Amino acid sequence: MAIDRSAAPESNRERIIAAAVHLLAEGGREAVSTRAVSSAAGVQAPTIYRLFGDKQGxxxxxxxxxxxxxxxxxARLEPSDDPVEDxxxxxTLNLEFGLAHPALYTLMYAEPRPGAMPPAAVAALEILGEHIHRIAEAGRLRVDEARAAQLVHAVGGGVTLALIATPEDRRDLSVSRLAREAVIGAITTDAPGPTPxxxxxxxxxxxxxxPATDVLTPGERGLLIELLDRIARAG
Structure with a gap:
């Protein structure tokens, strides 16, 4: 299906990505061939190679x-007074996005490229880190922030991929809720309390x-964070 170009003109890059996203949603990764994308986007195949290098690009x-x-x-979510509820x-948003865009989510999370994380993926992890930091500021974090973020990211993504792979008539969404509450129970306390x-x-x-102090240089701050995380993990 060709992309409608009757609206405002788009760059070749934008048209090609839009065509590839559509083909991916309709037929999975196998449908995203250079020939199919170039036809849907209305460009010549060499344009794809010039802009992206190859199919993997x-x-x-x-x-x-x-x-x-x-x-x-x-990013549009407004933080509430309860960082754990946030x-x-x-x-839940992550799960809903994955189930609404299964082929795209699988491409994003099931095929990582070591050492080549897209800037948007880094930004998504930073948003998760901000959620975790707010929990720490509220005095409700049991483990260090890096470990908490890694656990949420790994379990949340893994559960979503597992549900995507499960036929809809056998899909039990309560699995995600149970996993979520298990992770939250492992990394947070029920209410703010005194420092352990x-x-x-x-x-x-x-x-x-x-973050509330500005007396450290970036290098000093990084070193102190590394040392504090090491102490926290040692228990």
Whole structure:
């Protein structure tokens, strides 16, 4: 199906990505051939190679487009007074996006490219990190921020991919809710409380308050974060 170009003119790059996204949604990764994309976008095949290098470069651009779309939804969320509840909302948005765009989500999360994370993917992880940091600021984080973010990212993405792979008539969405609550229970406390005794508790508390000070250089801040995370993980 060709892309409608009767609206405002788009760049070749935008038309090609739009065509690839459409083909991916309709027929999966196998449908995104150079010939099919060039036909749908109304360009010659050499244009694709010139702009994206090869098919993998085009797929990387499609994945980056997916991250940017997903990021736009998350960025519009207004934080509430309960950072843990905001984390639940973000988890649900991730699941809904994956089920609404299964082929795109699979391309984004099931085929990572080591050392080549798209800028939009980095921004999405930064938003997750901000959610986790707000929980730490509220005194409700059990583990260090990096570990909490990694756990949420890994389990949330894995559960969504598993549900995508499950036929709709056998799909149990409560699995995502149960996984979400298990992760939240593992990384947060029920309510703010006093700082846990010992070095680990002090490290977590100081780590959460670092953004409030500007007396450190970037290098000093990075070193202190590394040391505090190491102390927190040692327990």
């Amino acid at each position: 085009l797929l990387d651009a499609v994945a980056a487009h997916g991250f940017a779309t997903h990021l736009g939804t998350k 984390l639940r909302v973000g988890w 005794p010992g070095p680990a508790g002090a490290a977590l508390a100081l780590r959460a308050l670092l």
